[in-house]
Amino acid sequence: MEKVSVxxxxxxxxxxxxxDMAPCKRLYDVFKGLFxxxxxxxxxxxxxxxxxxxxxxxxxxxxxERKKRTCCCPEKGIRDCRCNRIYSQPDCNIGxxxxxxxxxxxxxxxxxxxxxxxxxxxxxxxxxxASRHDSIGFLYDWFSMKLFLPEAKVTKxxxxxxxxxxxxxxxxxxxxxxxFIDLNADREPSP
Numbered sequence: 001m002e003k004v005s006v007x008x009x010x011x012x013x014x015x016x017x018x019x020d021m022a023p024c025k026r027l028y029d030v031f032k033g034l035f036x037x038x039x040x041x042x043x044x045x046x047x048x049x050x051x052x053x054x055x056x057x058x059x060x061x062x063x064x065e066r067k068k069r070t071c072c073c074p075e076k077g078i079r080d081c082r083c084n085r086i087y088s089q090p091d092c093n094i095g096x097x098x099x100x101x102x103x104x105x106x107x108x109x110x111x112x113x114x115x116x117x118x119x120x121x122x123x124x125x126x127x128x129x130a131s132r133h134d135s136i137g138f139l140y141d142w143f144s145m146k147l148f149l150p151e152a153k154v155t156k157x158x159x160x161x162x163x164x165x166x167x168x169x170x171x172x173x174x175x176x177x178x179x180f181i182d183l184n185a186d187r188e189p190s191p
Contacts, residue, residue, distance in 0.1 A: 007167035009139060014171075017143040024126065028148055031125065039121055045114045047149070051156040052123065053115035054141065054163070056134040058097040059127065061089055061106035095130025106130050110137035112145060115158050124149065134162040156180065 004012075039045040071083035097104050108131075112124040124145040128137055138159070145152065157177050159168075161184035172179045 005167070006135070006165040009136070010167045010171055013139045013143045017147055018140055024144075025148070028124075031122075032148070036123065039114075039119075044119050045121055045123065046116075047152045050123065050152055050154045051115050051158070052154055053113045053120070053158040054110065054138050055160055056108050056110040056132075056137045056162075058095060058099075058104050058130060059107040059109050060104050061092055091129070093129050093131050095132070104130060108132050108134075108137055110134065110141045112141055115156075123152070134160070135165070138163060161185070 036045065040047055067085040067087050069081075069083065069085055071081060073079075073081035073083055092106050094103055094105050095108055096102075107127045108129060110126050110128060110132075111122055112126075114121045114123050124141055126137070126141040126144055128140055132140075154175075154177050156179075157172060158180045159182070161182040164181050164184040168181070169179060
């Protein structure tokens with residue numbers, strides 16, 4: 001598999017934002033109508049001058065994959081068959097939860113949250129596969145937010161060390177966003 005740089009990914013998302021948003025659009029419309037618009041009306045969130053924090057969190061759905069056999073191999077004594085299965089959560093997969101260092105089955109929820117002195121309220125929650133790294137979850141969330149919430153003007157962005165890459169800093173500078181990003185101590189130095 002060819003390794004893609006952060007700069008190439010950022011440019012790819014900028015030119016071609018996620019199009020597979022139909023399932024999330026309805027859920028986001030409900031969230032926006034019931035929560036976000038009310039928070040804006042009450043003065044708790046200022047969409048014209050947003051300070052955002054972004055991070056991913058695991059959403060555990062089961063201890064292991066949930067699947068049901070469609071065959072009768074176990075009755076025939078065959079335990080490791082490769083017959084088809086029915087998955088009750090076909091869009092879930094396995095990911096690494098760094099907060100509690102362990103593997104889990106479920107989703108990854110990447111959340112962009114209003115981060116100002118008074119409130120920490122969600123602005124754009126976006127579920128994705130558990131296996132998706134936070135830096136990629138951010139790209140999906142960021143460019144999807146720009147599609148669903150074009151009136152939002154982000155002025156500051158607080159992110160963890162998963163986002164410590166020069167193309168992110170360059171993108172923010174170009175768009176007038178002040179980034180606050182933890183430095184990644186494990187990153188290899190640039191040549």
